[in-house]
Amino acid sequence: MVIQTVPRRPIGAAASLSIILDSPELQGLIDNLEALRSTGRRGYPIRSLIGACLVKSRYAIPTWSRTTALIADHAALQSALGSAPSVHACYRFARKLRQNSPALEACFTALAASLRAELPNYGQDIAIDASDIMPAYANGQRYLSKNGPLRERYSDPDASWGHRSAISTRAAGSFYGHKLQAAVCARTDLPVAWRVETARDHEASFAIPLLDAARQRGFAPQTCVMDLGYDTDAIHAGVEERGCRPIIPLKQTATVKRGDHRPPTCEHGTWVFAGADLKRKRTKWRCPHAAPASKGQLRFACSPASVWIKASRLHPLIPRQTKRWGDLYRGRGAVERCFGRLKHEYALTPLRTRGLERVRLHADLTILATLAQALARVRTIPLAA
Numbered sequence: 001m002v003i004q005t006v007p008r009r010p011i012g013a014a015a016s017l018s019i020i021l022d023s024p025e026l027q028g029l030i031d032n033l034e035a036l037r038s039t040g041r042r043g044y045p046i047r048s049l050i051g052a053c054l055v056k057s058r059y060a061i062p063t064w065s066r067t068t069a070l071i072a073d074h075a076a077l078q079s080a081l082g083s084a085p086s087v088h089a090c091y092r093f094a095r096k097l098r099q100n101s102p103a104l105e106a107c108f109t110a111l112a113a114s115l116r117a118e119l120p121n122y123g124q125d126i127a128i129d130a131s132d133i134m135p136a137y138a139n140g141q142r143y144l145s146k147n148g149p150l151r152e153r154y155s156d157p158d159a160s161w162g163h164r165s166a167i168s169t170r171a172a173g174s175f176y177g178h179k180l181q182a183a184v185c186a187r188t189d190l191p192v193a194w195r196v197e198t199a200r201d202h203e204a205s206f207a208i209p210l211l212d213a214a215r216q217r218g219f220a221p222q223t224c225v226m227d228l229g230y231d232t233d234a235i236h237a238g239v240e241e242r243g244c245r246p247i248i249p250l251k252q253t254a255t256v257k258r259g260d261h262r263p264p265t266c267e268h269g270t271w272v273f274a275g276a277d278l279k280r281k282r283t284k285w286r287c288p289h290a291a292p293a294s295k296g297q298l299r300f301a302c303s304p305a306s307v308w309i310k311a312s313r314l315h316p317l318i319p320r321q322t323k324r325w326g327d328l329y330r331g332r333g334a335v336e337r338c339f340g341r342l343k344h345e346y347a348l349t350p351l352r353t354r355g356l357e358r359v360r361l362h363a364d365l366t367i368l369a370t371l372a373q374a375l376a377r378v379r380t381i382p383l384a385a
Protein backbone atom coordinates (compact mmCIF):
# COMPACT_ATOMS: atom_id res chain seq x y z
CA MET A 1 0.00 0.00 0.00
CA VAL A 2 1.36 3.39 -0.95
CA ILE A 3 0.16 6.33 1.07
CA GLN A 4 0.57 9.49 -0.92
CA THR A 5 0.28 12.19 1.65
CA VAL A 6 1.12 12.49 5.30
CA PRO A 7 -1.14 14.90 7.15
CA ARG A 8 0.89 17.48 9.09
CA ARG A 9 -1.59 17.10 11.97
CA PRO A 10 -2.02 15.10 14.03
CA ILE A 11 1.74 14.55 14.15
CA GLY A 12 1.33 11.03 15.45
CA ALA A 13 -0.79 9.67 12.62
CA ALA A 14 -0.43 5.89 12.68
CA ALA A 15 -0.13 5.77 8.90
CA SER A 16 2.99 7.94 8.85
CA LEU A 17 4.38 5.82 11.68
CA SER A 18 4.47 2.72 9.51
CA ILE A 19 6.04 4.71 6.64
CA ILE A 20 8.79 5.78 9.06
CA LEU A 21 9.30 2.27 10.45
CA ASP A 22 9.55 0.87 6.92
CA SER A 23 12.06 3.51 5.76
CA PRO A 24 15.51 2.09 4.94
CA GLU A 25 17.10 4.27 7.67
CA LEU A 26 14.92 2.85 10.47
CA GLN A 27 15.01 -0.62 8.93
CA GLY A 28 18.81 -0.46 9.24
CA LEU A 29 18.50 0.23 12.98
CA ILE A 30 15.98 -2.58 13.36
CA ASP A 31 18.29 -5.03 11.53
CA ASN A 32 21.31 -3.97 13.61
CA LEU A 33 19.46 -4.52 16.86
CA GLU A 34 17.83 -7.74 15.65
CA ALA A 35 21.31 -9.11 14.91
CA LEU A 36 22.34 -8.49 18.53
CA ARG A 37 19.43 -10.54 19.77
CA SER A 38 21.06 -13.93 19.29
CA THR A 39 20.12 -15.54 22.57
CA GLY A 40 17.43 -15.34 25.18
CA ARG A 41 13.69 -15.45 25.01
CA ARG A 42 11.89 -14.23 21.93
CA GLY A 43 10.23 -11.00 22.93
CA TYR A 44 8.37 -8.34 21.02
CA PRO A 45 9.72 -7.60 17.54
CA ILE A 46 12.34 -4.80 17.52
CA ARG A 47 10.15 -2.96 15.01
CA SER A 48 7.31 -2.71 17.57
CA LEU A 49 9.70 -1.53 20.28
CA ILE A 50 11.21 1.19 18.07
CA GLY A 51 7.65 2.02 17.08
CA ALA A 52 6.79 2.48 20.76
CA CYS A 53 9.75 4.90 21.10
CA LEU A 54 8.40 6.92 18.17
CA VAL A 55 4.88 6.92 19.61
CA LYS A 56 6.22 8.19 22.94
CA SER A 57 7.91 11.20 21.28
CA ARG A 58 5.34 11.93 18.61
CA TYR A 59 2.38 11.85 20.98
CA ALA A 60 4.48 13.80 23.53
CA ILE A 61 4.01 11.27 26.31
CA PRO A 62 6.52 11.56 29.18
CA THR A 63 6.34 7.97 30.47
CA TRP A 64 6.52 4.40 29.10
CA SER A 65 3.49 3.34 31.13
CA ARG A 66 1.23 5.88 29.41
CA THR A 67 2.80 5.13 26.02
CA THR A 68 2.11 1.40 26.27
CA ALA A 69 -1.40 2.10 27.60
CA LEU A 70 -2.13 4.28 24.57
CA ILE A 71 -0.85 1.62 22.16
CA ALA A 72 -2.90 -1.08 23.90
CA ASP A 73 -6.07 1.01 23.43
CA HIS A 74 -5.31 2.18 19.89
CA ALA A 75 -6.02 -0.29 17.09
CA ALA A 76 -4.41 1.82 14.35
CA LEU A 77 -1.19 2.20 16.33
CA GLN A 78 -1.10 -1.52 17.08
CA SER A 79 -1.47 -2.41 13.43
CA ALA A 80 1.27 0.09 12.48
CA LEU A 81 3.60 -1.39 15.14
CA GLY A 82 2.57 -5.02 14.69
CA SER A 83 2.07 -5.55 18.41
CA ALA A 84 1.52 -3.77 21.71
CA PRO A 85 4.72 -4.06 23.79
CA SER A 86 4.52 -4.20 27.58
CA VAL A 87 5.97 -1.52 29.86
CA HIS A 88 8.74 -3.87 30.98
CA ALA A 89 9.63 -4.72 27.41
CA CYS A 90 10.05 -0.98 26.75
CA TYR A 91 12.31 -0.57 29.81
CA ARG A 92 14.41 -3.58 28.75
CA PHE A 93 14.62 -2.19 25.22
CA ALA A 94 15.73 1.23 26.50
CA ARG A 95 18.54 -0.51 28.40
CA LYS A 96 19.52 -2.39 25.28
CA LEU A 97 19.67 0.87 23.32
CA ARG A 98 21.87 2.47 25.99
CA GLN A 99 24.26 -0.46 25.70
CA ASN A 100 24.29 -0.27 21.91
CA SER A 101 24.81 3.39 21.17
CA PRO A 102 26.75 2.65 17.92
CA ALA A 103 23.55 1.19 16.41
CA LEU A 104 21.70 4.40 17.18
CA GLU A 105 24.60 6.54 15.93
CA ALA A 106 24.62 4.60 12.63
CA CYS A 107 20.91 5.36 12.27
CA PHE A 108 21.54 9.09 12.86
CA THR A 109 24.28 9.05 10.23
CA ALA A 110 21.93 7.35 7.75
CA LEU A 111 19.10 9.79 8.51
CA ALA A 112 21.50 12.73 8.08
CA ALA A 113 22.69 11.46 4.67
CA SER A 114 19.12 10.91 3.44
CA LEU A 115 17.95 14.29 4.70
CA ARG A 116 20.92 15.97 2.98
CA ALA A 117 19.94 14.24 -0.26
CA GLU A 118 16.45 15.76 0.03
CA LEU A 119 17.47 19.10 1.55
CA PRO A 120 20.94 19.99 0.18
CA ASN A 121 21.20 23.02 2.52
CA TYR A 122 20.80 20.87 5.62
CA GLY A 123 23.83 21.41 7.85
CA GLN A 124 25.63 23.95 5.65
CA ASP A 125 25.18 26.85 8.06
CA ILE A 126 24.85 25.75 11.65
CA ALA A 127 24.18 27.38 14.99
CA ILE A 128 25.64 26.02 18.22
CA ASP A 129 24.21 26.80 21.62
CA ALA A 130 23.30 25.33 24.96
CA SER A 131 19.67 25.27 24.05
CA ASP A 132 17.83 26.01 27.24
CA ILE A 133 17.31 23.66 30.10
CA MET A 134 16.12 20.21 31.05
CA PRO A 135 15.17 20.35 34.74
CA ALA A 136 16.00 17.09 36.51
CA TYR A 137 13.28 14.68 37.62
CA ALA A 138 14.72 15.10 41.11
CA ASN A 139 15.04 17.50 43.99
CA GLY A 140 18.38 19.28 44.10
CA GLN A 141 17.92 21.29 47.28
CA ARG A 142 20.84 20.77 49.67
CA TYR A 143 18.63 20.66 52.76
CA LEU A 144 15.75 18.29 53.29
CA SER A 145 13.73 21.08 54.88
CA LYS A 146 14.22 24.63 56.05
CA ASN A 147 16.97 24.54 58.71
CA GLY A 148 16.74 20.74 58.34
CA PRO A 149 19.46 18.16 57.76
CA LEU A 150 21.64 18.03 54.62
CA ARG A 151 20.36 15.84 51.80
CA GLU A 152 22.52 12.73 51.65
CA ARG A 153 21.06 10.96 48.63
CA TYR A 154 20.25 12.73 45.38
CA SER A 155 17.88 10.75 43.20
CA ASP A 156 19.59 11.99 40.01
CA PRO A 157 23.30 11.89 40.88
CA ASP A 158 24.29 13.39 37.50
CA ALA A 159 22.09 16.48 37.71
CA SER A 160 23.68 19.74 38.88
CA TRP A 161 22.85 23.39 39.39
CA GLY A 162 23.37 25.53 36.34
CA HIS A 163 22.48 28.96 35.14
CA ARG A 164 20.23 29.92 32.28
CA SER A 165 20.56 33.17 30.43
CA ALA A 166 17.72 35.55 29.79
CA ILE A 167 16.08 35.25 26.36
CA SER A 168 13.57 37.91 25.26
CA THR A 169 11.01 38.13 28.07
CA ARG A 170 12.24 35.13 30.05
CA ALA A 171 14.17 35.91 33.21
CA ALA A 172 17.58 34.44 33.93
CA GLY A 173 17.94 32.14 36.88
CA SER A 174 19.42 28.97 38.22
CA PHE A 175 18.00 25.50 37.73
CA TYR A 176 18.85 21.96 38.67
CA GLY A 177 19.25 19.39 35.95
CA HIS A 178 20.82 18.98 32.53
CA LYS A 179 21.43 21.02 29.41
CA LEU A 180 21.04 20.03 25.81
CA GLN A 181 24.07 21.29 23.88
CA ALA A 182 23.19 21.35 20.21
CA ALA A 183 24.36 22.16 16.71
CA VAL A 184 21.28 22.99 14.65
CA CYS A 185 20.94 23.74 10.94
CA ALA A 186 20.24 27.47 10.64
CA ARG A 187 18.26 27.00 7.41
CA THR A 188 16.03 24.03 8.24
CA ASP A 189 15.99 24.25 12.07
CA LEU A 190 16.79 20.52 12.15
CA PRO A 191 19.29 19.21 14.71
CA VAL A 192 22.69 18.22 13.32
CA ALA A 193 24.59 17.07 16.44
CA TRP A 194 23.82 17.27 20.15
CA ARG A 195 24.82 16.08 23.57
CA VAL A 196 23.24 16.21 27.00
CA GLU A 197 25.54 17.45 29.76
CA THR A 198 24.99 18.27 33.40
CA ALA A 199 23.80 21.85 33.92
CA ARG A 200 26.95 23.18 35.60
CA ASP A 201 29.28 22.44 32.67
CA HIS A 202 30.09 25.45 30.54
CA GLU A 203 28.79 25.34 26.97
CA ALA A 204 31.97 26.73 25.41
CA SER A 205 33.77 23.44 26.06
CA PHE A 206 31.30 21.57 23.80
CA ALA A 207 31.47 23.79 20.70
CA ILE A 208 34.36 22.02 18.97
CA PRO A 209 33.23 18.49 19.99
CA LEU A 210 29.79 19.29 18.51
CA LEU A 211 31.36 20.50 15.27
CA ASP A 212 33.42 17.30 15.14
CA ALA A 213 30.30 15.20 15.80
CA ALA A 214 28.57 16.97 12.89
CA ARG A 215 31.51 16.22 10.59
CA GLN A 216 31.51 12.61 11.79
CA ARG A 217 27.93 12.37 10.54
CA GLY A 218 29.01 13.55 7.11
CA PHE A 219 28.12 17.23 7.43
CA ALA A 220 30.53 19.88 6.14
CA PRO A 221 29.36 23.07 7.85
CA GLN A 222 30.55 26.22 6.09
CA THR A 223 29.61 28.66 8.82
CA CYS A 224 28.89 28.26 12.50
CA VAL A 225 27.09 30.92 14.51
CA MET A 226 27.45 31.11 18.29
CA ASP A 227 26.76 33.70 20.96
CA LEU A 228 29.10 35.85 23.03
CA GLY A 229 29.90 33.07 25.48
CA TYR A 230 31.85 31.22 22.78
CA ASP A 231 34.08 34.15 21.78
CA THR A 232 37.51 32.68 22.53
CA ASP A 233 40.70 32.39 20.47
CA ALA A 234 40.58 28.59 20.83
CA ILE A 235 37.05 28.29 19.42
CA HIS A 236 37.79 30.65 16.53
CA ALA A 237 40.93 28.72 15.62
CA GLY A 238 39.25 25.32 16.11
CA VAL A 239 36.31 26.24 13.87
CA GLU A 240 38.66 27.63 11.17
CA GLU A 241 40.82 24.49 11.30
CA ARG A 242 37.71 22.52 10.37
CA GLY A 243 37.13 24.57 7.23
CA CYS A 244 34.24 26.48 8.79
CA ARG A 245 33.79 30.21 9.39
CA PRO A 246 32.97 31.26 12.97
CA ILE A 247 30.23 33.89 13.35
CA ILE A 248 30.58 35.07 16.95
CA PRO A 249 30.00 38.55 18.39
CA LEU A 250 32.95 40.24 20.05
CA LYS A 251 33.43 39.93 23.78
CA GLN A 252 34.84 43.02 25.54
CA THR A 253 38.28 41.65 26.36
CA ALA A 254 41.41 43.73 27.05
CA THR A 255 42.49 43.56 23.39
CA VAL A 256 39.06 44.76 22.28
CA LYS A 257 39.08 47.63 24.75
CA ARG A 258 42.47 48.59 23.31
CA GLY A 259 40.87 48.65 19.86
CA ASP A 260 42.92 45.83 18.29
CA HIS A 261 39.83 44.56 16.45
CA ARG A 262 39.35 47.79 14.50
CA PRO A 263 40.23 48.00 10.80
CA PRO A 264 43.26 50.12 9.82
CA THR A 265 42.68 53.81 9.30
CA CYS A 266 44.40 56.58 7.41
CA GLU A 267 43.80 60.28 6.82
CA HIS A 268 40.94 59.27 4.45
CA GLY A 269 39.05 57.37 7.12
CA THR A 270 38.48 53.77 8.22
CA TRP A 271 39.68 51.14 5.78
CA VAL A 272 37.10 48.91 4.16
CA PHE A 273 36.88 45.14 3.76
CA ALA A 274 37.98 44.07 0.28
CA GLY A 275 37.67 40.29 0.36
CA ALA A 276 39.12 37.25 2.09
CA ASP A 277 41.72 34.69 1.07
CA LEU A 278 40.34 31.48 2.53
CA LYS A 279 43.48 29.46 1.73
CA ARG A 280 45.93 31.85 3.34
CA LYS A 281 43.34 32.73 5.98
CA ARG A 282 43.67 36.48 5.62
CA THR A 283 41.31 39.37 5.00
CA LYS A 284 42.15 42.31 2.76
CA TRP A 285 41.45 45.88 3.79
CA ARG A 286 41.96 49.01 1.73
CA CYS A 287 41.91 52.75 1.97
CA PRO A 288 38.39 54.12 1.32
CA HIS A 289 39.69 56.91 -0.87
CA ALA A 290 39.85 55.72 -4.45
CA ALA A 291 39.38 57.65 -7.65
CA PRO A 292 38.57 56.01 -10.98
CA ALA A 293 41.61 55.92 -13.23
CA SER A 294 42.10 54.60 -16.76
CA LYS A 295 40.79 51.17 -17.96
CA GLY A 296 38.36 50.73 -15.09
CA GLN A 297 41.22 50.70 -12.60
CA LEU A 298 41.07 52.51 -9.32
CA ARG A 299 43.73 54.92 -8.23
CA PHE A 300 44.39 54.93 -4.53
CA ALA A 301 45.62 57.91 -2.64
CA CYS A 302 47.44 55.80 -0.06
CA SER A 303 50.48 53.64 -0.45
CA PRO A 304 50.25 50.81 0.23
CA ALA A 305 46.60 51.02 -0.72
CA SER A 306 45.68 47.76 1.02
CA VAL A 307 46.87 45.35 3.69
CA TRP A 308 46.25 41.68 4.50
CA ILE A 309 45.29 40.85 8.07
CA LYS A 310 45.72 37.34 9.49
CA ALA A 311 42.46 35.69 10.55
CA SER A 312 41.82 35.61 14.29
CA ARG A 313 39.09 36.17 16.79
CA LEU A 314 39.65 39.93 16.36
CA HIS A 315 39.64 39.72 12.56
CA PRO A 316 37.51 36.78 11.37
CA LEU A 317 37.39 35.84 7.67
CA ILE A 318 33.78 36.97 7.55
CA PRO A 319 34.24 40.36 9.24
CA ARG A 320 31.65 41.42 11.78
CA GLN A 321 31.07 44.69 9.86
CA THR A 322 29.74 42.90 6.77
CA LYS A 323 26.11 42.32 5.83
CA ARG A 324 26.88 38.63 5.37
CA TRP A 325 27.97 38.34 8.99
CA GLY A 326 24.72 40.00 10.09
CA ASP A 327 22.61 37.70 7.93
CA LEU A 328 24.37 34.61 9.26
CA TYR A 329 24.20 35.83 12.84
CA ARG A 330 20.41 35.91 12.64
CA GLY A 331 20.59 32.13 12.09
CA ARG A 332 21.28 31.59 15.79
CA GLY A 333 17.51 31.63 16.41
CA ALA A 334 17.41 28.13 14.89
CA VAL A 335 18.58 26.50 18.13
CA GLU A 336 15.83 28.13 20.15
CA ARG A 337 13.15 27.18 17.59
CA CYS A 338 14.43 23.62 17.38
CA PHE A 339 14.48 23.23 21.14
CA GLY A 340 11.00 24.72 21.43
CA ARG A 341 9.67 22.12 19.00
CA LEU A 342 11.44 19.25 20.78
CA LYS A 343 10.03 20.43 24.07
CA HIS A 344 6.47 21.25 23.12
CA GLU A 345 5.70 18.82 20.32
CA TYR A 346 7.93 15.86 21.16
CA ALA A 347 8.03 15.92 24.99
CA LEU A 348 11.78 16.40 25.41
CA THR A 349 10.78 17.92 28.75
CA PRO A 350 9.52 17.39 31.41
CA LEU A 351 12.06 14.65 32.15
CA ARG A 352 10.66 11.53 33.75
CA THR A 353 13.96 9.72 33.85
CA ARG A 354 17.14 10.15 35.90
CA GLY A 355 20.87 9.84 35.37
CA LEU A 356 22.91 11.20 32.48
CA GLU A 357 22.85 7.95 30.44
CA ARG A 358 19.07 7.68 30.57
CA VAL A 359 18.51 11.38 29.91
CA ARG A 360 20.86 11.13 26.91
CA LEU A 361 18.91 8.23 25.46
CA HIS A 362 15.68 10.12 26.03
CA ALA A 363 17.07 13.10 24.06
CA ASP A 364 18.37 10.77 21.32
CA LEU A 365 15.00 9.07 20.90
CA THR A 366 13.18 12.40 20.88
CA ILE A 367 15.48 13.71 18.15
CA LEU A 368 15.25 10.38 16.27
CA ALA A 369 11.49 10.91 16.07
CA THR A 370 11.85 14.48 14.77
CA LEU A 371 14.44 13.59 12.12
CA ALA A 372 12.56 10.49 10.94
CA GLN A 373 9.37 12.53 10.80
CA ALA A 374 11.10 15.32 8.84
CA LEU A 375 12.44 12.78 6.35
CA ALA A 376 9.04 11.13 5.89
CA ARG A 377 7.55 14.58 5.32
CA VAL A 378 10.00 15.71 2.64
CA ARG A 379 9.76 12.34 0.92
CA THR A 380 5.99 12.22 0.77
CA ILE A 381 5.34 15.94 0.30
CA PRO A 382 7.78 17.12 -2.37
CA LEU A 383 9.01 20.63 -1.72
CA ALA A 384 7.57 23.33 -3.94
CA ALA A 385 9.93 24.04 -6.83
Ligand SMILES: [Zn+2]
Pocket residue numbers: 266267268269287288289301302
Ligand atom coordinates in the same frame (compact mmCIF):
# COMPACT_ATOMS: atom_id res chain seq x y z
ZN1 LIG B 1 44.05 56.50 2.62
